[in-house]
Amino acid sequence: MVVEAIPDQREWRLSWIDEEMSVVTSGRGSRFLEGGVGVSGGLEMDATDAYKPLPLALESTISSVMAMTNPANTSGGSSSKNDTSAKDKAASGSSRPPRPLCAFVRRCINTAHLATSSTAHAVELESQALQPLDSEEVEEPESFPMIRSGGWTDIGTRQNMEDAHVRIDNLSTKFSPRFVGESPGAFYGVFDGHGGQDAANFVRENLLRFILDDVDFPSSITEAVRHAYLQTDHAFAEACLLDQELSSGTTALTVLITGRQLLVANAGDCRAVLCKRGKAIEMSRDHKAACILERKRIEALGGFVDDGYLNGQLAVARALGDWHLTGLKDYGADSLLTAEPEMRQMVLTEEDEFLIIGCDGLWDVFTSENAVDFARRKLQQHNDPEICSKELVAEALRRDTHDNLTVVTICFHPDPPPRLGAIPTPVKRSISVEGLRCLQDILDGCL
Numbered sequence: 192m193v194v195e196a197i198p199d200q201r202e203w204r205l206s207w208i209d210e211e212m213s214v215v216t217s218g219r220g221s222r223f224l225e226g227g228v229g230v231s232g233g234l235e236m237d238a239t240d241a242y243k244p245l246p247l248a249l250e251s252t253i254s255s256v257m258a259m260t261n262p263a264n265t266s267g268g269s270s271s272k273n274d275t276s277a278k279d280k281a282a283s284g285s286s287r288p289p290r291p292l293c294a295f296v297r298r299c300i301n302t303a304h305l306a307t308s309s310t311a312h313a314v315e316l317e318s319q320a321l322q323p324l325d326s327e328e329v330e331e332p333e334s335f336p337m338i339r340s341g342g343w344t345d346i347g348t349r350q351n352m353e354d355a356h357v358r359i360d361n362l363s364t365k366f367s368p369r370f371v372g373e374s375p376g377a378f379y380g381v382f383d384g385h386g387g388q389d390a391a392n393f394v395r396e397n398l399l400r401f402i403l404d405d406v407d408f409p410s411s412i413t414e415a416v417r418h419a420y421l422q423t424d425h426a427f428a429e430a431c432l433l434d435q436e437l438s439s440g441t442t443a444l445t446v447l448i449t450g451r452q453l454l455v456a457n458a459g460d461c462r463a464v465l466c467k468r469g470k471a472i473e474m475s476r477d478h479k480a481a482c483i484l485e486r487k488r489i490e491a492l493g494g495f496v497d498d499g500y501l502n503g504q505l506a507v508a509r510a511l512g513d514w515h516l517t518g519l520k521d522y523g524a525d526s527l528l529t530a531e532p533e534m535r536q537m538v539l540t541e542e543d544e545f546l547i548i549g550c551d552g553l554w555d556v557f558t559s560e561n562a563v564d565f566a567r568r569k570l571q572q573h574n575d576p577e578i579c580s581k582e583l584v585a586e587a588l589r590r591d592t593h594d595n596l597t598v599v600t601i602c603f604h605p606d607p608p609p610r611l612g613a614i615p616t617p618v619k620r621s622i623s624v625e626g627l628r629c630l631q632d633i634l635d636g637c638l
Contacts, residue, residue, distance in 0.1 A: 336539055336603035338377050338448065341577025343584045345596040347552060353384035354550055354597040355391040355441075357399070366403060380445040381461050381597050383550040385505075387439030390427060390512035394443055398423045402447070409449065413534055416447065416456045424511045424530035425522065431514050440505075440513030443532070444475060444548055446601065451539045453546075456532040458509040460551040464559040468542040469611050471563040474535050477554070478509040483635055485509075494527040501528060509533075544608045545570065546601040549583070552594030556587050558625045566600060567608050574607040576600040 338360050346352045359365055362376040378399055384391030401419035402408060408415035420443070431437045442459020455463045457475035465472040478485055480501040485508035489496060497503040504516055511530045514520050519528040547562055557565070565586060569579045580598040587596055622630075 335541065336448075336451065336543075337605050339576055339602045339605070340377075340379065340599060341575065341580050342597070342599040343577065343580040344598075345584050345588065347588065347595050348593050349595050351388070352595055353388045353391060353439075353441075354552075354595045355382045355384065355388065355395045356380060356597050356599055357395050358599060359399075375450065377448040377601075378445070379548060379599055379601060380443065381548050381550050381599060382441045382443050383459065383461055383552075383595070383597070384439060384441040385510075386513070386515075387437075389437040390439040390441040393427050393430065393437070394423055394441055394511055397426060398443065398445065401426075412447065412449065412452070412454055413536060416445070416454065416534065417532060420456065420458060420511065420530050420532045427512050428514045428520075428522075431512075435515075438512075438515035440510045440516075442478075442507055442510050442550075445532075446546065446548060448539075452536065453539050453543075454534060454536045456534045458511065458530055458532040459507050460554075461549065462551070462554050462559070463546060463548045464563055465546050466544045466563045466567060466608070467540075468544065469563075469567060469608070471560040473559050474537075474546070476533060477551075478507055478533075480506055480508045482508070489527055492525050492527055539603060543603055545576070545603060547583070547598065548601070549598040550595065552592050552596045553583065553587050553598055555594060556590035556592045557583075558628045560628065561625060570600075570602070571607045571610065576602050 340358050340360055342356055342358050344352070344354055344356065357378065357380045359378045362378060380395065380398065382391040382394050398419055401422045402415050405415035405418050405422075407418065427437070442461050444455070444457045444459065444461035444463055446463060447454045447456075453465075453474075455474040457463070458478065460477045460479055461475070462477060463474040465474050476482075476484075479499070480486065480489065480496050481499040486496050489501060489508060494502050500506055501508055502519060504519065505513065505528060507528075509529050509531070513528055516528070520526050545566065547566055549562075553562070562583065566579050566583060569582050570576070573579075577600075580600045583598045583600070584596045
């Protein structure tokens, strides 16, 4: 047996092998191993377990065995005389301490060997320390996100209101859980109609139903949303065959939240902008016919863009409806004016504060960064997404927008956005954020 201890900053080592130690361990061969890890009776313990104090019964037993191995006790002299001599040597520091076991002893011992000893309570405590934490005792993180929303609309300077929107903060309250899945969900959309409001209203009433009824929902949400956009477009075409007065079109931008998953789908020039710790993150791309990517797609299909208009008829390159326009729509995938949405998906984090979705009447006078900064200041003041949406609409009117206005603000926290300190930059800016945005639009061919 090897025992190592460090009393009073001095190392000493005592090694012996004695057949009589089998009495202590009942023939099971428990061992004290010098160094970190040992195995005794099939129980593995690491170096941190080796510093646990020994049970008192075992400690006293080993002490008595060590006393028998002391030369003073085996010389045949009187025990009292030997004890006095050992104490004198211990006091003078010229020999090892009389108590070789202390709190710093490294050990590896099988607690099963001590089950019948008088230290059953100590063994029970030691074995409990090795058990994993009960799952019920682990504190669960607070649920996130906690969704709140508010919306506002205004006819603006137009004679007719052609916008529509939808807000559902909790899908399970409107639909059965078997349709929306186990995770909490929410759905939002803004629809900017043109040539009338019929297409915008039709999409608002039917798009979500097509999403939930799709065979790919909820296993593949992106495919379900893509199919739903196309099915809604075809369903409106059939409705127009029955009633030609319904002929109109609409752009569409929708937001579907399931748990922490955020999916934004867009067909047209509406826009979604996420505020991530004060920074504006665009979640959609404007589908203007003059943009380079859309122009290339249109020209590859045999169409053209004249003065920013698709085939000289429509300013957007993607929309639902407009089946009355000659040469723009067909039931195939290669349509000049397509209803297929572009989608962007992400996982919400604690840094994501709110999302703004709005029709192009807002973005004609607001940049994405400007809208986020404006909304963030307002939310810090009153923390009300509906009032924030109303204030965005009022500010757009003050900036002289010439279109219908629809804005929806979606917050992901119950508290207002935190105030952020100024972030020092090593280089002074010579151009504003809005200037950079305008420059990017010029490079993209959108202006």
